[in-house]
Amino acid sequence: SGLPSGGGGPGGPVSLSTATEQQLDSLPGVGPVLARHIVEFRTQHGGFTSVDQLRQVTGIGDRRFADLRPLVVP
Numbered sequence: 001s002g003l004p005s006g007g008g009g010p011g012g013p014v015s016l017s018t019a020t021e022q023q024l025d026s027l028p029g030v031g032p033v034l035a036r037h038i039v040e041f042r043t044q045h046g047g048f049t050s051v052d053q054l055r056q057v058t059g060i061g062d063r064r065f066a067d068l069r070p071l072v073v074p
Helices: 021-025 032-045 051-056 062-071
Strands: none
């Protein structure tokens, strides 16, 4: 309780499993196309159980993953 569904307020972590494309798009280095890829991956795989699964999303390389890892939760 006290946690917003969909993931974090300003400065809070964004939930990969519940965030909207708009919330994902607000992350540094994530634009509308990459946000859509994240949502599509989530839909196809039944959500995220680990932040490490973000590496499997098309368009997420090592550097982008390193930038996003501290900003997201499964």
